[in-house]
Amino acid sequence: MPIYTAPLQDMRFILNDVFKADAFWQATPELAHIDSETVSAILEQMAKFTQDVLLPLNRTGDEEGATFANGAVTTPKGFKEAFKTYANDGWVGLGADEQWGGQGMPKMVSVMTDEMIFSANPAFMLYPLLSVGACMALNSCASQEQKELYLPKMYSGEWAGTMCLTESHAGTDLGIIKTKAVPNVDGSYAISGTKIFITGGDHDLSDNIIHLVLAKTPDAPAGSRGISLFIVPKFLVNADGSLGERNPVGPGSIEHKMGIKASATCVMNFDGAKGYLVGKENEGLAAMFVMMNYERLSMGIQGLGASEASYQNAAQYAADRLQGRSATGVKSPEKPADSILVHPDVRRMLLKTKAHNEAARCFAMYVAQQLDMTKYSDDATKALAADRVALLTPVAKAFLTDKAFEGTIDSQMVFGGHGYIREWGMEQIVRDLRIAQIYEGTNGIQANDLIGRKVTKNGGKFVATYLAEIREFAATMQTDWMKAALLKSADTLEALTTHVIERAKVNANEPNAAAIDYLHAFGLTSYAYMYAMIVEAASQKDGAFYKAKIDLARFFVTRILPELDTRAKIIESGADLIMGFDEGYFTTFA
């Protein structure tokens, strides 16, 4: 069975030494009750739960999968009990406000517990993840009455939540959805249509499922400006919160898919189901973005979790696997061969994965802190943080999952053929992670969002403030080589930003042609910033753990960061070559 040990020391280092979380919490009245010791205890508790309960269910969940029979979904053996423990221990509401029964923990804490669950059992994680996302959308847009009716039961895990957007003909382009919402005389709506690919659309983990559904009212304007958001409960909810009759909404089938097989991906049929409008008609997409943005950062953490798990298994395997001899002379003469850790190429794969993981953990924490600022800081800081979160969300989703997928593939390669067969669990990690690059808006769409709405649309304003912060930090740095690398990256990103904004004015195809490379250039610069913070924090400490942080930063600067120059060259090559191919060229096969 694959191994997993929660990287608690690394997490504490990021939280306490790099981000100096205690000082941040003390300066924030709503968070002043939190301290590093409490957080440490929370992390240890989650580490135990993931290692003892969730990890063993990962493989069996993959083998058994979620099943569909007689119009209902059953989760694999052990999931129900694990979810009950998870819910009873208050994990669903870890980050929820206390008024809804939550524990009021900041995102800076849940970002780490989420990572652990994603490492141990990503399919399990998707059930509470969707619930929490649905709660956040309701919290920001629903009426007080709706919040009181739904949030406490959803945050307690008694009820679950879903996000029902996708239809067979409408994935990226939600403006063309067909699901209808016709007003009833009692103020509710009759929801009719079919949604596909709905995570946790049905299951046996909770007593009720609250679907958040995008649909169009009869007179809605065409396109994305005519989309409304509805609450559609599996069982109708009485005014006192008790369950009423079954609503005509349910799964038609579940998908058979490449990975996360224990997570039920449902076709959902709405046959005139009763729905309740959230917010105003035609403003549903904006409300849903609260949920989608939360899920997007979570997908980045899904990537980190998977890549961390794959690294740990690959590193252990490499230490044990004996093949060949070291190029510089035999290292273990008493054994028939040396461990494959003597080979530079094996070390390259491991170090690349580890370097991405540590930067990703730091970056996730950075975004989490910005999210906490949007909630708890004064108005001016809140506004700046909101812009920063908007800018970094597509990077957190797409760059982290792209690099994490590379990490799982490299880790699988460390196993040679043993990574390809079922026994070691590496192929499952790869299969389970692949979806993170696709759902919640493909990584290509994230890149488009970054270069479009977050960069060119505001003339690079968000990027400029981010770069100003980076340069301000660089000015305080003691470590010259890291400082030079950071400043060079910032200059490159600035030049690329100016370039893409200018090119967008002359050719509308330029932004999309540059998008994924720009996102990667942005991600690499951000990781350079993370390593700069790591190096400065580690330099103030003694010991092998801290020295290794600095060495890994050197590895990043020397062997990963040069990719930024390649990305820059590709971006500068423009769109014309790509768009010059005739459409017929693509489908001429003979």
Ligand SMILES: Cc1cc2nc3c(=O)[nH]c(=O)nc-3n(C[C@H](O)[C@H](O)[C@H](O)COP(=O)(O)OP(=O)(O)OC[C@H]3O[C@@H](n4cnc5c(N)ncnc54)[C@H](O)[C@@H]3O)c2cc1C
């Ligand atoms: C396992 C799983 C779970 C899911 N869970 C949910 C869920 O809980 N709720 C939900 O609503 N949905 C869910 N989805 C749907 C998922 O979010 C979509 O599949 C995804 O957003 C992509 O949409 P699509 O499949 O229709 O691809 P398409 O939109 O058809 O895109 C196809 C390709 O074209 C590209 N493309 C499309 N438009 C553009 C454009 N304008 N510019 C540039 N490139 C473009 C895309 O990047 C992609 O590469 C899930 C999907 C899966 C497989």
